[in-house]
Amino acid sequence: MATQQTQGLARGLLSPAVGLLFVWMIVPLAMTIYFSTLRYSLLDPGAETFIGLDNFRYFLTDPAFLASLLNTLVLVGAVLAITIVLGVPLALLLDQPMIGRNIVRLMVIAPFFVMPTVSALVWKNLLLHPVSGLLAWLSTLVGVTPIDWFNDAPMLAVILIVAWQWLPFATLILLTALQSQDEEQKEAAEMDGAGAFSTFFHLTLPHLARPITVVILIETIFLLTVFAEIFVTTGGGPGLQTTNIAFMIYSQALIQYDVGSASAGGLVAVVIANILAFFLVRIVGRNLET
Amino acid sequence: MARRVSPTRIVVSTVAAWACGLLIFFPILWMVLASFKTELEAFAIPPSFLFFEWTTENYITVQTRSDYFHHAMNSIVIAGGSTIIAALIAVPAAWSMAFAPTRRTKDILLWMLSTKMMPAVGVLVPIYLIFKNLDLLDTRVGLVAILCLGNLPIVVWMLFTYFKEIPRDILEAARMDGATVERELIYVLTPMAIPGIASTLLLNLILAWNEAFWTLNLSTSQAAPLTVFIASYSSPEGLFWAKLSAASTMAIAPILVLGWFSQRQLVRGLTFGAVK
Amino acid sequence: MGQITLQSVHKSFGPLNIIKDANLDIEDGSFVVFVGPSGCGKTTLLRLIAGLEDVTSGQILIDGRNVVNVPPAKRGLSMVFQSYALYPHMSVRGNIAFGLKMAGMPRPEIDRKVEAAAATLNLTSYLDRKPRELSGGQRQRVAIGRAIVREPKAFLFDEPLSNLDAALRVQMRMEVTRLQKQLATTAIYVTHDQVEAMTMADRIVVLNAGRVEQYGTPLELYDRPVNLFVAGFIGSPKMNFVSGLPASLHGAATIGIRPEHLRVVGDGEGWPGRVSVAEHLGSDTFLYVDAAELGLLTVRGLGEVHLKGGDRVWLSPDPARLHRFDKEGVAIRP
Numbered sequence: 001m002a003t004q005q006t007q008g009l010a011r012g013l014l015s016p017a018v019g020l021l022f023v024w025m026i027v028p029l030a031m032t033i034y035f036s037t038l039r040y041s042l043l044d045p046g047a048e049t050f051i052g053l054d055n056f057r058y059f060l061t062d063p064a065f066l067a068s069l070l071n072t073l074v075l076v077g078a079v080l081a082i083t084i085v086l087g088v089p090l091a092l093l094l095d096q097p098m099i100g101r102n103i104v105r106l107m108v109i110a111p112f113f114v115m116p117t118v119s120a121l122v123w124k125n126l127l128l129h130p131v132s133g134l135l136a137w138l139s140t141l142v143g144v145t146p147i148d149w150f151n152d153a154p155m156l157a158v159i160l161i162v163a164w165q166w167l168p169f170a171t172l173i174l175l176t177a178l179q180s181q182d183e184e185q186k187e188a189a190e191m192d193g194a195g196a197f198s199t200f201f202h203l204t205l206p207h208l209a210r211p212i213t214v215v216i217l218i219e220t221i222f223l224l225t226v227f228a229e230i231f232v233t234t235g236g237g238p239g240l241q242t243t244n245i246a247f248m249i250y251s252q253a254l255i256q257y258d259v260g261s262a263s264a265g266g267l268v269a270v271v272i273a274n275i276l277a278f279f280l281v282r283i284v285g286r287n288l289e290t
Numbered sequence: 291m292a293r294r295v296s297p298t299r300i301v302v303s304t305v306a307a308w309a310c311g312l313l314i315f316f317p318i319l320w321m322v323l324a325s326f327k328t329e330l331e332a333f334a335i336p337p338s339f340l341f342f343e344w345t346t347e348n349y350i351t352v353q354t355r356s357d358y359f360h361h362a363m364n365s366i367v368i369a370g371g372s373t374i375i376a377a378l379i380a381v382p383a384a385w386s387m388a389f390a391p392t393r394r395t396k397d398i399l400l401w402m403l404s405t406k407m408m409p410a411v412g413v414l415v416p417i418y419l420i421f422k423n424l425d426l427l428d429t430r431v432g433l434v435a436i437l438c439l440g441n442l443p444i445v446v447w448m449l450f451t452y453f454k455e456i457p458r459d460i461l462e463a464a465r466m467d468g469a470t471v472e473r474e475l476i477y478v479l480t481p482m483a484i485p486g487i488a489s490t491l492l493l494n495l496i497l498a499w500n501e502a503f504w505t506l507n508l509s510t511s512q513a514a515p516l517t518v519f520i521a522s523y524s525s526p527e528g529l530f531w532a533k534l535s536a537a538s539t540m541a542i543a544p545i546l547v548l549g550w551f552s553q554r555q556l557v558r559g560l561t562f563g564a565v566k
Numbered sequence: 567m568g569q570i571t572l573q574s575v576h577k578s579f580g581p582l583n584i585i586k587d588a589n590l591d592i593e594d595g596s597f598v599v600f601v602g603p604s605g606c607g608k609t610t611l612l613r614l615i616a617g618l619e620d621v622t623s624g625q626i627l628i629d630g631r632n633v634v635n636v637p638p639a640k641r642g643l644s645m646v647f648q649s650y651a652l653y654p655h656m657s658v659r660g661n662i663a664f665g666l667k668m669a670g671m672p673r674p675e676i677d678r679k680v681e682a683a684a685a686t687l688n689l690t691s692y693l694d695r696k697p698r699e700l701s702g703g704q705r706q707r708v709a710i711g712r713a714i715v716r717e718p719k720a721f722l723f724d725e726p727l728s729n730l731d732a733a734l735r736v737q738m739r740m741e742v743t744r745l746q747k748q749l750a751t752t753a754i755y756v757t758h759d760q761v762e763a764m765t766m767a768d769r770i771v772v773l774n775a776g777r778v779e780q781y782g783t784p785l786e787l788y789d790r791p792v793n794l795f796v797a798g799f800i801g802s803p804k805m806n807f808v809s810g811l812p813a814s815l816h817g818a819a820t821i822g823i824r825p826e827h828l829r830v831v832g833d834g835e836g837w838p839g840r841v842s843v844a845e846h847l848g849s850d851t852f853l854y855v856d857a858a859e860l861g862l863l864t865v866r867g868l869g870e871v872h873l874k875g876g877d878r879v880w881l882s883p884d885p886a887r888l889h890r891f892d893k894e895g896v897a898i899r900p
Binding site (some may be wrong): 009011014024025028029035097099100104105108109110111112114117118121125127132136164167172173211218221224227232245249262263267270272273274277 | 304306308336380387396400404405412414471500517520531534541548549554560561
């Protein structure tokens with residue numbers, strides 16, 4: 001296929017996608033950079049003035065920034081830990097011979113297809129409500145005072161919801177990876193006298209290392225910008241307890257109408273995401289032989 | 291290579307897996323049950339699991355009293371439209387990268403991937419302002435454009451990995467058989483690529499249907515899809531659990547069905563081919 | 567008609583020279599095999615002729631017309647791929663008919679030709695199956711059917727038998743040769759298997775590192791290899807090479823003796839050695855003899871030779887079948 005005729009045609013077919021993505025990436029980014037150097041409030045349009053890096057100084061020294069950065073890290077870290085720690089055994093379990101595996105698979109994957117606003121509201125009301133929620137009823141059954149999740153442990157509640165949404169993703173990827181593991185390799189290990197545990201630690205876990213890395217990186221990219229779950233449950237509160245970077249930027253832009261500061265925050269988010277993206281792109285690129 | 295597995299082991303893993311599966315699925319199940327309860331029963335403590343008076347009243351109320359269909363239509367137009375447009379742009383691009391790769395192909399692919407990693411919130415402000423100035427806020431056109439661009443890299447990538455698996459030999463055979471490029475596309479490539487294209491579209495449809503950052507920020511009522519409609523139940527005055535459950539069930543049911551069909555492709559799509 | 571001529575054909579991928587100055591004259595109706603180790607450029611050379619790759623420089627003439635700028639579809643050639651490259655979504659009938667359909671042939675004529683090709687290849691009862699429902703040998707036949715039905719100027723075969731098991735390979739080898747003779751169509755066949763080359767070819771092209779080392783009939787290559795590479799590549803088991811004193815006695819840097827031209831002789835008459843392994847095949851006996859400073863020599867004895875590992879033997883080459891090579895590895899001819 002590597003003849004000249006096809007090369008020319010190929011370039012023509014590729015250019016719309018490349019052009020659109022280029023504009024999609026460059027224009028908003030350039031505008032964000034530009035806005036981040038302005039004093040710019042939507043409440044006072046036309047009064048934009050250049051203030052250099054003041055927005056960054058303001059954003060980065062804002063105590064809310066530190067709090068929301070911390071919240072972001074806690075949210076990302078906790079959800080990652082939960083999904084990996086539960087995902088690996090769950091994937092191993094689903095890889096076992098059993099009756100009705102396909103149905104179990106469907107049940108496990110289902111939460112991933114639920115739109116974030118639905119899962120947030122179902123958890124907030126039907127399950128975690130301090131009076132009428134199912135968990136409250138279960139607590140009273142065992143004689144424990146029900147927790148008012150969104151007041152007493154709001155971050156935990158958000159983590160719970162987000163982890164529930166992402167556990168299927170981790171499990172499904174790990175399961176797919178497990179199913180691609182070489183049967184003969186496992187049989188060879190068995191012939192070599194390896195038991196179930198040493199097989200797991202010496203063959204399965206190393207085999208899962210790469211998919212686990214992929215899960216971590218992809219989940220991180222999405223988890224850094226968790227928004228809808230916070231938007232519909234806590235609105236970032238109480239106080240700043242569940243405000244992450246994404247929500248903070250949103251509230252600065254569309255609640256406080258401070259475009260300049262929100263833009264500076266947006267750039268901070270871009271930088272954080274790019275550091276992670278760098279590693280993911282390298283991993284994906286390594287097994288891309290064009 | 292069928293190996294004998296002891297029945298005990300099957301029983302143990304079956305029980306354990308079903309328990310885990312049910313536990314994970316339970317919130318959805320509970321929501322579906324609540325949608326068939328009356329508002330009073332939905333609040334009731336202790337809750338009733340199966341022995342309550344089943345009613346479909348909520349579904350009727352949601353459809354008659356609120357604009358459910360209006361928002362469902364928005365979801366269909368936005369998710370469907372952005373998917374189709376993305377596919378129209380992505381199919382030729384993926385085709386050319388898979389079958390006529392150049393030295394830069396790999397770089398282009400990875401660059402496309404990196405645009406997907408840019409956090410949406412980083413460009414929220416300019417997009418919001420552009421939308422505002424162009425009167426695109428709360429319009430279907432605006433949301434179609436945004437979701438289309440946002441998912442374009444994933445669509446290109448998925449299609450690329452599928453096209454890559456079509457053996458070059460077969461296309462060369464068609465060429466030796468005298469097929470022109472167009473005929474090669476129509477008679478050989480397309481029939482072989484259809485399963486891949488279909489699952490790509492399906493996954494993209496799911497992602498667009500559930501997208502809840504741009505839709506929440508850029509639409510309020512006119513163009514608001516189901517994600518936004520459901521979110522409106524979070525306000526205190528909207529606390530009707532049974533109706534919320536009915537609306538939610540209707541909002542996720544179609545996508546759950548599609549999702550179950552596409553679960554295998556999901557892995558490939560979301561990991562950009564890094565895990566198959 | 568299908569006379570193919572290559573004139574100083576070069577092909578490079580970036581800085582890499584894959585084909586260096588290839589010149590060949592392939593006569594109409596002949597069966598020519600390109601053979602060489604993997605990476606020697608034989609498949610690239612075939613793809614250049616097919617038009618699936620552009621030549622960097624040089625000319626390819628088909629029936630006297632330069633085709634380097636002609637797209638593959640217009641060269642009037644057909645190709646059988648290593649992977650068979652059958653269209654998975656089409657039936658056997660659809661696969662065979664595809665080329666004719668592309669050529670815009672009327673339906674009844676297509677049907678007639680497909681039926682005829684299927685009959686020749688014993689595929690008649692499989693015409694409505696999909697490729698995945700066929701065995702390896704049957705798929706191979708479909709690929710051949712697809713090639714012959716178009717009545718091309720020449721067939722191009724790219725290692726078509728390498729995915730078949732040994733027994734089927736021998737059978738298909740014969741069928742392909744028989745079919746080619748029957749149709750009297752030029753065929754170019756790429757393989758890395760010198761046995762296939764020797765058994766099927768009218769003429770063989772031995773390629774090494776992008777260069778045509780020798781072009782001749784199988785027996786020319788066997789009897790008069792032009793250099794060490796061809797001598798070592800053609801013939802099975804491989805030719806023995808001996809350098810040093812025994813070679814200089816014959817006025818050469820290296821001498822080559824084929825295993826079948828090395829005889830076990832009476833004690834004290836030739837080169838001493840010890841049998842390290844003896845393989846008894848019934849029809850032949852292969853002895854691997856450790857002949858001290860001469861190295862490991864392979865001897866092929868006709869029928870059963872009663873020797874076993876550890877036995878002492880004396881070996882003597884047939885002086886008439888001795889190959890002499892100079893320091894550059896080029897054959898010395900008297």
